Amino acid sequence: MPRRSRQTLVASLLAAACLGAGGGAVAYATLSDGNTVVRQVTVQRAEPIASSSAPLSVNQIYRRAYRGVVEITVTTSSASSPFGGGGSGSSQAQGSGWVYDTSGRIVTNQHVVDGAQSISVRFWNGKTYSAQLVGSDSSTDLAVIKVNAPDSQLYPLTLGSSSKLGVGDPVVAIGSPFGLEETVTSGIVSALHRSIDSPANFAISDTIQTDAAINHGNSGGPLLNAQGQVIGVNAQIRSESGDNAGVGFAIPSDTVRSIAGQLISNGKAVHAYLGVSLDGSASSARVADVRPGTPAAKANLRAGDVVTAIGNTSVSSAEELTRAIDAHKPGETVTVKISRGGNTVTAQVTLASRPS
Numbered sequence: 001m002p003r004r005s006r007q008t009l010v011a012s013l014l015a016a017a018c019l020g021a022g023g024g025a026v027a028y029a030t031l032s033d034g035n036t037v038v039r040q041v042t043v044q045r046a047e048p049i050a051s052s053s054a055p056l057s058v059n060q061i062y063r064r065a066y067r068g069v070v071e072i073t074v075t076t077s078s079a080s081s082p083f084g085g086g087g088s089g090s091s092q093a094q095g096s097g098w099v100y101d102t103s104g105r106i107v108t109n110q111h112v113v114d115g116a117q118s119i120s121v122r123f124w125n126g127k128t129y130s131a132q133l134v135g136s137d138s139s140t141d142l143a144v145i146k147v148n149a150p151d152s153q154l155y156p157l158t159l160g161s162s163s164k165l166g167v168g169d170p171v172v173a174i175g176s177p178f179g180l181e182e183t184v185t186s187g188i189v190s191a192l193h194r195s196i197d198s199p200a201n202f203a204i205s206d207t208i209q210t211d212a213a214i215n216h217g218n219s220g221g222p223l224l225n226a227q228g229q230v231i232g233v234n235a236q237i238r239s240e241s242g243d244n245a246g247v248g249f250a251i252p253s254d255t256v257r258s259i260a261g262q263l264i265s266n267g268k269a270v271h272a273y274l275g276v277s278l279d280g281s282a283s284s285a286r287v288a289d290v291r292p293g294t295p296a297a298k299a300n301l302r303a304g305d306v307v308t309a310i311g312n313t314s315v316s317s318a319e320e321l322t323r324a325i326d327a328h329k330p331g332e333t334v335t336v337k338i339s340r341g342g343n344t345v346t347a348q349v350t351l352a353s354r355p356s
Contacts, residue, residue, distance in 0.1 A: 053227065055170060055226035055227070056226055056227065056228055058172055058184065058186045060228070061172045061224055061226070061228045062172070062174065062184045064228040065157060065172075065174055065224060065228055066124055066174060066182055066184075067123075067124045067125075067155040068098050068099040068155040068156060068157040069096065069097075069098055069124060069174045069175065069181075069182060069221065070096065070097045070098065070099065070106060070121045070122060070123055070124075071094065071095075071096060071097075071121070071122040071176040071179075071181045071217075072094065072095045072096060072097050072106075072108055072112055072113070072119060072120070072121055072122075072131075072145070072220060073092055073093075073094050073119070073120045073121075073122070074092065074093045074094075074095070074112065074113055074115075074116040074118070074119050075090055075091070075092050075116065075117050075118045075119075075120075076090065076091055076092075076093065076115045076116060076117055077089075077090055077091075077115075077117055090117070093112070094176065094179055094217050095108060095109060095112030095113075095176075095217065095218075095219045095220045095221075096108065096112075096175035096176050096217065096218055096219060096220045096221035096234075097112070097121070097145070097220045097221065098157050098220075098221060098222050098230065099154055099155055099156045099157060100144065100156060100157070100159075100260060101154075101156050102151060102154050102156055103146070104146050104147045104148060104149050104154060105134060105144050105145070105146050105260075105264060106121060106131065106144065106145050106146070106147065107142065107143070107144055107220070107222075107233060107256060107260055108142075108143050108144075108145065108219075108220030108221075108233075109141050109142065109143060109219045109220040109233065109235055110136040110137060110138050110140075110141045110142055110143045110199060111138075111141055111199050111219065111235075112143065112219050112220045113133060113136060113143050113145060114136070114138075114199070116133065118130065119131040119132070119133065119145055121145070121147050121149075122181065123149070123153055124181075124182060125153075127149075127153060129147040129148065129149045129153075130147070131145040131146060131147045132145065132146055133145055134146050134263055134264060134267065135262075135263030135264070135266070135267040135268050135269070136263070137259050137262075137263065137268065137269040138198060138199045138200035138356065139198050139200050139202045139204075139269070139271055139354055140198060140204055140251060140255055140259050140269070141198045141199055141204065141235050141251060142233065142251060142255075142256060142259045142260065142263070142269075143220075143263070144260055144263045144264060157222060157224075157229075157230045158228065158229045158230065159229065159230050159253050159256065159257055160225055160227065160229030160230060160231045160253055161231070161253065161254060162206070162208065162231045162232060162252035162253040162254045162255075163252075163254055165189050165192060165208065165225070165231055166189065166192075167188075167189050167190070167191060167192060168188050168189060169188060169189045169225065169226065170186065170187075170188055170225075170226050171186065171187055171188060171189055171208075171210055171212055171223050171224060171225060171226075171231070171232075172184060172185070172186045172212065172223070172224045173185050173186075173187075173210075173212045173213070173214060173218065173221060173222070173223055173224070173234055173248075174221060174222070174224070175214075175217065175218035175219075175220075175221035175234070176217045176218065176221075177213075177214070177215035177216060177217045177218050178215060178216055178217050179217055180217070185212045185213040185214070186212055187210050187211040187212030187213070187246075188210065188211060188212075189208060189209070189210055190209040190210055190211050190246075190247070191208075191209040192206070192208060192209070193205070193206050193207075193319065194206075194207045194208070194209045194249060195207065195318070195319045195322065196235070196236055196249050200356065202271075202354065203318070203319070203322050204235075204251060204255070205319050205322045205323050205326065206252050206254075206255065206319075206323065207232075207235075207249045207250060207251055207252060208223060208231070208232045208249065208250040208251075208252055209247065209248070209249055210223060210232075210234075210248050210249075210250060211246040211247070211248070212248060213244045213246075213248075214234050214237050214244055214248035215237070215243055215244050216242075216243075218234050219234060219235055220233065220234075220235075221233070221234055222234065222250075223250040229253075230253055230256070231250075231252070231253045232250030232251060232252055232253055232256075233250055233251045233253075233256055234248060234249075234250045235249060235250060235251050236248065236249045237249070270329070270330055270353050270354070271326065271330070271353070271354040272325050272326065272328040272329055272330050272332065272351040272352075272353075272354070273294070273295065273325075273330065273351060273352045273353055273354040273355070274294070274295055274296050274325050274336075274349065274351060275290065275291045275293075275294020275295050275296040275297060275352070276288075276289065276290050276291070276294075276296045276301060277289045277291075278318040278321065279318075280318065282306075282318075283317065284306045284316060284317065285306060285307040285308075285315050285316070285317060285318050285320065285321040286304070286305070286306050287301060287302065287303055287304065287305045287306070287307065287338075288303060289303055290302060290303060294352065295349045295350055295351055295352050296349065298349075298350075299336065299347040299348065299349040300347065301336070301338065301347065301349075302340070304340070305338040305339070305340050305345075306338060306339040306340075307321050307336060307337070307338050308337050308338060308339055308344075309335075309336070309337035310324035310325065310328075310334055310335075310336060310337075311324075311328075311334050311335055313327070325351070328351055329351070330351055330352055330353040330354075331350065331351065331352075332350070332351050333348055333349065333350045333351075334348075334349055334351060335347075335348060335349075336348075336349050
């Protein structure tokens with residue numbers, strides 16, 4: 001459901017200092033609201049994980065993963081020439097991604113490939129292939145692209161479970177910050193169950209906060225655990241300067257597994273939709289606004305209502321309400337329990353599909 005935070009992320013491209021041979025400005029894909037910047041990070045395919053659960057060193061993780069990391073360059077059209085005057089031109093943005101399977105599918109951020117006229121993928125050995133968009137989802141900032149590369153070029157990374165993470169666990173990020181491919185940084189899980197805004201201004205719940213250095217060009221790459229498994233896709237940083245300040249966010253691998261599967265199967269992902277915005281300053285799931293024509297409006301939910309349960313799932317915060325709705329599918333009817341003026345009210349709500 002939409003979430004109106006005090007700072008709304010706005011998709012943008014940060015122009016780099018040089019121009020390409022064709023006159024297109026080079027940029028790094030980012031989301032920015034002045035304080036929060038979405039950055040790119042990349043991951044690579046892990047070689048067979050050791051049977052032991054003993055943590056690997058950063059060097060061992062890198063050597064297992066680096067061949068699965070890719071650098072993504074996207075060309076988009078611009079409304080006017082970068083040299084001024086009329087006419088149209090092109091611009092480029094760079095991000096990261098990682099090999100998802102042996103069919104050549106690659107996971108990255110939606111904001112990295114948004115508006116792409118062409119996509120090229122550069123592998124660890126410098127070989128470059130054109131890619132096509134399989135599907136993207138602006139609600140979770142995830143996308144899948146595909147290259148027709150030989151099997152010898154593809155080293156899929158192993159997708160782990162983000163639900164097994166604990167605060168303080170070591171993590172490693174590999175990507176192309178500022179175009180510096182195959183850069184590795186390390187840190188820890190700083191916090192869990194954070195909520196960030198997607199490019200579509202919907203909340204992405206259960207994101208992973210890390211202090212591993214993430215900068216421009218890292219978006220779309222993974223966060224790896226101590227066994228070299230992908231447990232997140234790095235997507236945003238919070239920084240007053242726009243560069244790494246030790247507060248980064250990764251989309252959890254459990255979300256990646258679900259969304260990537262839908263994108264590969266259907267070219268799109270669907271999400272259940274209630275149709276309310278929540279009061280971000282409240283400690284409860286207090287409704288700030290009910291959008292006309294939505295399932296919430298049809299069920300007579302009102303601003304000021306406090307949602308306390310969805311079905312058998314208790315709700316005590318905006319993040320818990322988001323997760324509870326995400327656990328359902330469009331078309332399902334759920335019982336919504338709310339507190340209104342000191343009274344408990346129950347409504348039957350048939351969930352819709354989340355709008356773009």
